[in-house]
Amino acid sequence: MKREFYERNPLGVAKELLGKTLVHETAQGTTSGMIVETEAYMGPEDKASHAFGNRRTKRTETQFGPKGHAYVYLIYGMYYCFNVISGKIPAKPEAVFFRALQPLEGIELMAKRRPTANCKLEHLANGPSKLCMAMNIAKLQNGADLTKPPFYIRADGVKVSANNIVQAPRIGVDYANEWKHKPWRFYISDNPFVSVKAK
DNA sequence: TGCACGATTCTCT
DNA sequence: GAGAATCGTGCAA
Secondary structure (H helix, E strand, C coil), rough: CCHHHHCCCHHHHHHHHCCCEEEECCEEEEEEEEEEEEEEHHHHHCCCCHHHHCCCCCCHHHHHHHCCCCEEEHHHHCEEEEEEEECCCCCCCCEEEEEEEEECCCCCCCHHHCCHHHHCCHHCCCCCHCCCCCCCCCCCCCCCEEECCCEEEEEECCCCCHHHHHECCCCHHHHHHHHHHHEEEEECCCCCCCCCCCC
């Protein structure tokens, strides 16, 4: 995907990323997966966002950088989470968070990186930190340009029609007061790789 | 300098 | 369904 794709409202970017393919070429081999679940984080006004109130620190610095780059951070001292910086120009620190992938290429390699998945395809990347482990996304990928290899997003995936997209509140942001109710999570309905389904 | 806590996952009950 | 693992970050002092 070209940079312009990301230079739009994150809600639209989050929705349109569904069905596209995330690819990571590493020395171990290439892994890829179809994006099946995303969330939008709407910058300074969004209490759930790390960039709430334009908080600009070493961690959030990449959110203030160019669109189409990766924002990777450490959570709970042991896991990573992955976002792509998005948003209209002039830029605000907004991003799209990746919650789940459907594994496509390099499934054996993913299984090796995800021993606790116990070779179950559905468990390889059905969570934000699980997909980072499966795709080998870590601190090194923070700030990487996702518009070109070796770490990038391709548009050759499945076309997802609007009536196959479910919109629901975001996960794990209870601390964000009224912002936690915003229906800014998107996923492909009836896809078995989605991490959490609305009831 | 100190300290509470997290855009989570896994194990055990 | 509860509790642990584990450490960089953010804010108070």
